[in-house]
Amino acid sequence: MPLWAALVVSGIGGxxxxxxxPSLAWWPMAWVAVALALVSLIGRRVGAALLTGLVFGLAFYLLNLDFTAAWVGPIPWLALSGLEALFVAGGAALIALAYRWVPRTVPRRGRVLVTSLLVAGLWTAREAVSGGFPYGGFPWGRVGTSQVNGPFAEVVSWTGTAGLTFLVVAVVAAGVELARAPRRRGARGVRWLLPVAVLALIATAMLAVPAWATTPAGTMRVASVQGNGPAGYFDVRDAGDVLESQYDATKPLFGSEDVDVVLWPEGSVDLDPEGSVAAAAALDRVTRQLGAPLVANRVDQRGDEYFNMSFLWRDGTGIEQTYDKRNPVPFGEYVPDREFYDAIAPDLIGMIGRDYTPGTNAPVFDIDGTIAGLAICFDVIYDALIWEGAADGAQVYLFQTNNADFRGTDENLQQLAVARLRAIETGRAVVNLSTVGTSQVIAPDGTTIDGLVADAPGHMLTDVPLRTGLTPAVVIGPWINAALSWGSVIVLAGLGVVAGVRARGNAKTPAP
Structure with a gap:
């Protein structure tokens, strides 16, 4: 494919x-997108592959992350999109090398299988790198996440999101290779069918294997409240306005029976209840009227440090347990290397007046004997935190978020898609609660049990199923990620060495 055509095809793929x-969520398009990305890299040299991958990355991220420009302008949007696109470009260069080196080092009968698995592993490795670097990474927009609405979503309970990405790319890469492979008759043709059969078996298993079945352990009655208050960074408000909106939206629930826990979203308490008598009285009345503890969230200052803190509050005792957000958002909740970036964009950096410190405490609350796993906003996109909650005994997940800064965009729907995939991955129900929406209660199989419309106050009173037992994704997810990512890079490096040795050997062999 000429380079100009490859750039066009790659851009369409992105x-x-x-x-x-989301918001369109046409999951089959991910398969088409991967196919276009791969065919644009076949035969490319490293420099051209970098350019082709950069075009794919920019086309994707500029569209997918446009919500980052909603309130603060184009600079953060362009910077984040450009950075993520550079990671895609690096991954594209490695995939182009795989297309070059596999034919030089692998016997013909194994090339389809090796190429497909290696290309899929390198794609997964690129997602892993961008999801962990720099400043904790940004694992957003993964191929596996795009499949949450499709027939392959249940695979994630066995493999995690990285494994689902790998399988999707492997099947697509196999289709590309089979379309390119020369047809042969006789015994050679039969041998050619072996890798086809293996990959067809993988694709069939993705459709046929059900999600891992966790064990039912009763229900928890959750009263979750979406206050729709002025919770955005730029919303005009006085201290206590968000708390008031949450309290007002909770009052219709007063007198409800058999409530096990009340859930409020991220940023729901904008006064320190340990320093404000009025705030403490409001929280006490909520827990007293509903006869259940309250899980809420506020900013907590400890000395010179700030924490995005969720807490369990009970009438008469106040705060009983806390969880500090493990993954504060770089350039949103803190500025890494502040002096450096302040010299580049002082107006933007100056808007972030305080830096949140990452938490270290366990992401679970013990709510009267029921263990609830926790995640605050973008915490939900980090595999390790979710797996840690399940390993710590979580029977249900309570996800708190504040999407007020992204009203009118599809950011909340993209985050909700991740929450749905987490439910399937862990075999646990998820209560995903936002200040402004979209809020839903999600069953362990990913279906919606209850929900609230966005941009309006409301509440849900839901009997949420509890589960015990760990899925394979939780138990071996880290090993799957490492094997697919580092394993593919090691294999590629080995093929490169073999190809180089053979090339030097051929160069020294005299012509007959």
């Missing part, structure tokens, strides 16, 4: 990957 994610 745009289609965005179509596969």
């Amino acid at each position: 745009a289609l990957l965005d179509v596969a994610l």
